[in-house]
Amino acid sequence: MEIYSLPSLRDPILLAAFQGWNDAGEAASKALDHLLSLWPSQLIAEVESEDFYDYQVNRPQVFLDEDGERELSWPTTTIHAVNVPEYDRDLIIVTGVEPSMRWRSFVGEILSLGEDLNISLVVSLGSLLADVPHTRPIPVTLSAANTALAKKFGVEMSRYEGPTGILGAIQDSCNARDIDSVSLWAAIPHYVSAPPCPKATLALINHLEDLLQINIDEGELADDARAWELGATQITQEDSEISEYVQSLEESKDAADLPEASGESIAREFERYLRHRGEEKK
Numbered sequence: 001m002e003i004y005s006l007p008s009l010r011d012p013i014l015l016a017a018f019q020g021w022n023d024a025g026e027a028a029s030k031a032l033d034h035l036l037s038l039w040p041s042q043l044i045a046e047v048e049s050e051d052f053y054d055y056q057v058n059r060p061q062v063f064l065d066e067d068g069e070r071e072l073s074w075p076t077t078t079i080h081a082v083n084v085p086e087y088d089r090d091l092i093i094v095t096g097v098e099p100s101m102r103w104r105s106f107v108g109e110i111l112s113l114g115e116d117l118n119i120s121l122v123v124s125l126g127s128l129l130a131d132v133p134h135t136r137p138i139p140v141t142l143s144a145a146n147t148a149l150a151k152k153f154g155v156e157m158s159r160y161e162g163p164t165g166i167l168g169a170i171q172d173s174c175n176a177r178d179i180d181s182v183s184l185w186a187a188i189p190h191y192v193s194a195p196p197c198p199k200a201t202l203a204l205i206n207h208l209e210d211l212l213q214i215n216i217d218e219g220e221l222a223d224d225a226r227a228w229e230l231g232a233t234q235i236t237q238e239d240s241e242i243s244e245y246v247q248s249l250e251e252s253k254d255a256a257d258l259p260e261a262s263g264e265s266i267a268r269e270f271e272r273y274l275r276h277r278g279e280e281k282k
Contacts (some may be wrong), residue, residue: 003045009118014094016095022126024128027204077094082094121179127191138200143185144181191236202221
């Protein structure tokens with residue numbers, strides 16, 4: 001890893017998302033890109049790409065610079081320090097492409113840097129394809145790395161068993177290092193899975209707000225999410241079988257949503273509204 005600086009940060013929280021297997025519809029990586037666009041940031045480190053990437057899987061990209069000269073952009077992972085005004089903590093944002101090999105070493109380098117910067121919490125963001133309707137709120141699940149954290153955050157432990165991505169390796173390593181770690185996962189309709197999916201990105205942003213008790217400007221995400229939903233509806237209406245399938249998903253979703261869950265959702269929306277109103281008055 002090439003480290004450019006080790007800034008003094010205020011009780012930093014590390015946020016991580018990776019393009020690839022963990023990033024259906026690019027919802028998670030776009031969420032962190034959105035954060036980087038909002039607040040002052042400083043590039044503090046980059047992962048050496050040759051150590052962790054198979055260039056036949058993640059090929060370098062050719063582009064033309066401002067002078068028309070050809071250059072190569074290599075797949076990598078970047079680490080930024082972010083100062084959030086009106087918030088009492090700083091962020092460390094890790095974004096890039098899921099590595100092809102040597103995951104334990106890869107995660108070890110990132111978490112060692114985080115420990116040097118005194119991180120106290122790791123939040124990983126991911127998105128996956130699921131049997132959910134595009135016309136309903138995007139489901140977002142918060143899961144903890146161990147039972148103690150699950151109790152602390154008031155969530156259940158994930159019961160998933162099977163293949164995992166780099167986010168699973170991060171949570172496992174956090175457990176080994178006694179670093180608090182949680183994950184936010186957005187479920188994306190598999191029948192309209194082509195990226196981007198701004199509705200899922202917005203859902204992750206909103207749940208991150210609730211988790212960290214922070215005000216995040218949505219920018220154009222809300223408009224983009226409405227446009228995405230409208231486009232998805234138009235696509236599904238062109239095929240009667242898909243339209244019937246979506247209707248069945250809607251019925252299942254509505255039947256599964258208990259009144260208590262709706263009440264919790266309203267309460268979260270109201271708390272978010274109050275945070276935004278408080279920021280506007282400052």
